[in-house]
Amino acid sequence: MCIRHRPESAQRVPNEVALGRPSRQEAEAAVRTLLRWAGDDPTREGLIDTPARVVKAYEQIFGGYRMDADALLERVFEDVEGYSDAVLVRDIPFYSHCEHHMVPFMGLAHIAYYPTKGVVGLSKLARVVDAFARRLQTQETMTAQIADTIESILQPRGCAVMVEAEHLCMAMRGVQKAGVSTITTQFRGVYKSDPNEQVRFLTFVRNPKG
Incomplete structure (x- = not known):
């Protein structure tokens, strides 16, 4: 078994560092905006926790x-x-x-x-x-x-x-x-x-x- 090592210059910078990843709070606020744009009320009971769920799901979906x-x-x-x-x-x-x-x-x-x-x-x-x-x-x-x-x-x-x-x-x-x-x-x-x-x-x- 062998492990090939890349030179330091070849190491990739994580996208969230290179692009300035938004905070979780900013991401959840963006979901609320989309819910309002779609025509729904993000403060109603069924949607209150939706922004947090969406952000958590995105962490896996776009992992x-x-x-x-x-x-x-x-x-x-x-x-x-x-x-x-x-x-x-x-x-x-x-x-x-x-x-x-x-x-x-x-x-x-x-x-x-x-x-x-x-x-x-x-x-x-x-x-x-x-x-x-x-x-x-x-x-x-x-x-x-x-x-x-x-x-x-x-x-x-x-x-x-x-x-x-x-x-x-x-x-x-x-x-x-x-x-x-x-x-x-x-x-x-x-x-x-x-x-x-x-x-x-x-x-x-x-x-x-x-």
């Missing part, structure tokens, strides 16, 4: 801003008996929020990579997905961020990422079409240069027993 995705992959297990074939983790569930309307989108992520110096704990890949999903996002950006992190930290011979999601901004507003799926992919290394590897990845994702 990805306080997660370092790079650090999640820095511990690598080298003693894998020379294993060098693909590692695939499929059907990783995630919940995110569209950065355009702050409405949820959710779905599944599938990740594969060809290890070079070792493998990472399988749960860490799921945590990387969470690190980016639990932010205001676009699906396209999130897919690329997951692939960028795997490629940068693990330096595999190749990695592939597929994200399938339903966007409630399409179901609840706008065209109001429920059940529509959006699929995004990123291929790096051998997955990008060899179409056969892409087919193999897609086959395992769609038909793992085939």
Whole structure:
């Protein structure tokens, strides 16, 4: 097992420090303003505690801003008996929020990579997905961020990422079409240069027993 250490200059400044994170009281006041704007009374019995609940929920829903995705992959297990074939983790569930309307989108992520110096704990890949999903996002950006992190930290011979999601901004507003799926992919290394590897990845994702 090895742990890769980043230079001090590469350490990230938490967003709440860089952007001047508002206080909890300011956040709760903002929720009250939105409740009034929506046409309700934040002082009525059912809404009195809503601002505090919303802020507490946002701490978890948007917890990805306080997660370092790079650090999640820095511990690598080298003693894998020379294993060098693909590692695939499929059907990783995630919940995110569209950065355009702050409405949820959710779905599944599938990740594969060809290890070079070792493998990472399988749960860490799921945590990387969470690190980016639990932010205001676009699906396209999130897919690329997951692939960028795997490629940068693990330096595999190749990695592939597929994200399938339903966007409630399409179901609840706008065209109001429920059940529509959006699929995004990123291929790096051998997955990008060899179409056969892409087919193999897609086959395992769609038909793992085939």
